[in-house]
Amino acid sequence: MNRKDFFFKPRDFRSIDLWKDVTEEQWNDPLWQLKNSIHNVDQLKRVIKLSDYQEQEIRRVVDELERQGKDPLRITPYYASLMDEDPFHPDIPKEEKGSDRLDPIFWQSVPTPANLMFPNTGREAAMCEGSRSYGAAYQRYPNRVALFVAQNTSCAAYCVHCQRAKSLDATTDVNIEEINKALFYINYNENIEEVLVTGGDALRVSKKRLQYVLEELSKIDHVRVIRIATRVPVVLPMAITDEMLTLIKESANRYTKGPAKYVYFMTHVNHYREITADFAAAIKRINDHGFTVRNQTVFLNHVNDYFLTLAETFRRMLWVGVHPYYLLQCHKEKGIVHFIAPIQVGQIYMKHLQGWLSGIYRPTYAVNIEGGGGKVLLMPLNFDNLNLNVKIDEKISESGAKVHTWDDKEIYDYEALGRATPQEYKEAIEIMDKFIGRKGVFVPKIILVDEEGNRIETTNRTKLPQFEKQKKAKLLGYKVDKNGMPITNPATIASELDQLYIKSEYKDKR
Incomplete structure (x- = not known):
């Protein structure tokens, strides 16, 4: 990780078909952003790559949510520009299991078939005030x-x-x-x-x-x-x-x-x-x-x-x-x-x-x-x-x-x-695998129950995350010593530091 330049860089809005003729002044105007927010799939498909089937499925979900009285899709142009052009194959580092991921902004912004699954799992408005x-x-x-x-x-x-x-x-x-x-x-x-x-x-x-x-x-x-x-x-x-x-x-x-x-x-x-x-x-x-x-x-x-x-x-x-x-x-x-x-x-x-x-x-x-x-x-x-x-x-x-x-x-x-029945779970996986275009990306964690609601088992419980010290040091991008660990005690390398200090700009500073 480059700590000097850690900001995520959105796509240039002028490279996106829907906003190719937009000026810098318009883009930075919050009123323009709100007025031109994405509300439908016709706009969405001019911002990200969607296959015909993916477009069809998102339309189906949006239509169903609207039928239920919901207003399901609103994305500001700015926030949409944070999405990868191909959200189904985003540029995510392998250290974060990139091959098994969809774009995180897409997941947060775009309704998918998953939003119509497991209907009996949680009650709507569970946090009703x-x-x-x-x-x-x-x-x-x-x-x-x-x-x-x-x-x-x-x-x-x-x-x-x-x-x-x-x-x-x-x-x-x-x-x-x-x-x-x-x-x-x-x-x-x-x-x-x-x-x-x-x-x-x-x-x-x-x-x-x-x-x-x-x-x-x-x-x-x-x-x-x-x-x-x-x-x-x-x-x-x-x-x-x-x-x-x-x-x-x-x-x-x-x-x-x-x-x-x-x-x-x-x-x-x-x-x-x-x-x-x-x-x-x-x-x-x-x-x-x-x-x-x-x-x-x-x-x-x-x-x-x-x-x-x-x-x-x-x-x-x-x-x-x-x-x-x-x-x-x-x-x-x-x-x-x-x-x-x-x-x-x-x-x-x-x-x-x-x-x-x-x-x-x-x-x-x-x-x-x-x-x-x-x-x-x-x-x-x-x-x-x-x-x-x-x-x-x-x-x-x-x-x-x-x-x-x-x-x-x-x-x-x-x-x-x-909660879901084994059949509901199986059908959900099949639907989302087809929607995404590959397996192993949609991995819901669900308590499986029988038709009477009795617990059978929990999915995806066979392996818990394992971490060794060296693995954490590498993941976090720390510079490490010969033992694969970051320096945490400068006293152990005092002689080496003394030699480097004498040659450094800090030696003669007043």
């Missing part, structure tokens, strides 16, 4: 609340893996009365010291609404922290303007009495290919206005479920000023079950990042339990205080587990993976 809401305020924890200021379809680009399938429901709306009821509740409940302004996407509302919400929050004394949830820096970085950031900075404290309220930006990077020069410039603008940016990555099968992919994503993220915050387990939501990776595999990756990357590079691994359990930490334990003599990467885990939530609830036999 309605049962814990007052107006547009949703509360799960004692001192913080989510304030929905934007309708679910406000996002600049739709994420196929979205944890809320209802986010694609074109009938949803957030009106000002719902927002006012939420502001009333936040003012009423003095335990609330932190508000997550979200949607949809908090930066996809009108300036008038954003200013109003932030100014009203600035009036509430017990609110100390405001978080802005947005994926705009990732999918539409040119929309992060000084004007917008100045509005946020001024509005969030316009009526504050006493210490200023601190504003965080919460964004959503899942793969290092999303970390471009444009993304970095947007983050720098946010940082230059005094805001901290933190990130929530979703652990996604087929996208980033590999040690090196996660390591590179976390490293490059921090190098441009974004703090890795959470690595979140993908939800058992209807239509996205093929994105779920086993928790044990995520734990193994996080365990083996310990020490090899600085602590500030590594997020907290957690699952947001469906049905209101809240976030449950999944971090691996290297301290065997019960003397069980079990290492997470030496024994294959069970498909279910007992979960303890933050509020002392116990959830028995919680299953992170989705």
Whole structure:
């Protein structure tokens, strides 16, 4: 890896048929980007290579999702330019199993036949907030609340893996009365010291609404922290303007009495290919206005479920000023079950990042339990205080587990993976193998059950990731010594360093 030039380089938009006549000024205009977003397969096939069969299958899926009342396809031109021209044969390093991968931006952006598979695996809208809401305020924890200021379809680009399938429901709306009821509740409940302004996407509302919400929050004394949830820096970085950031900075404290309220930006990077020069410039603008940016990555099968992919994503993220915050387990939501990776595999990756990357590079691994359990930490334990003599990467885990939530609830036999019958699984593999054009790329992790719902076995459990020290050093691109390990103790080579130091420019510096 070249640390001097680590930005992913998008395709030149002028080389893409759909935008070959677009000017630089148009391309960098966020309004042009939004107006010219990809909404249909006719546009998509002028951006990426699709066989007739692949085009036909994507059309079938999009038509079916639209029939269900969904708005399934929206990709900004900028984000689409991050996709490989041939997403079915992308240029991915062999160290990341490149021959068995599809383009990670394609997986996140384009509905495939997989989105119609395993229909009984997860319930739609598993993370529905309605049962814990007052107006547009949703509360799960004692001192913080989510304030929905934007309708679910406000996002600049739709994420196929979205944890809320209802986010694609074109009938949803957030009106000002719902927002006012939420502001009333936040003012009423003095335990609330932190508000997550979200949607949809908090930066996809009108300036008038954003200013109003932030100014009203600035009036509430017990609110100390405001978080802005947005994926705009990732999918539409040119929309992060000084004007917008100045509005946020001024509005969030316009009526504050006493210490200023601190504003965080919460964004959503899942793969290092999303970390471009444009993304970095947007983050720098946010940082230059005094805001901290933190990130929530979703652990996604087929996208980033590999040690090196996660390591590179976390490293490059921090190098441009974004703090890795959470690595979140993908939800058992209807239509996205093929994105779920086993928790044990995520734990193994996080365990083996310990020490090899600085602590500030590594997020907290957690699952947001469906049905209101809240976030449950999944971090691996290297301290065997019960003397069980079990290492997470030496024994294959069970498909279910007992979960303890933050509020002392116990959830028995919680299953992170989705369920399907052997026939459903077999048919899914056959359909996706034909769609992709080769075998071994579509590898869903599924709990197989019989017709009565009794567990039979879990697929793809025969082999867990194995890591030797030298292998990790090579994967992470570290310069190594004769033993194949990076230097971690300069005292052991002090004589050699002394000779080099005498000849270096540092010797006579004052």
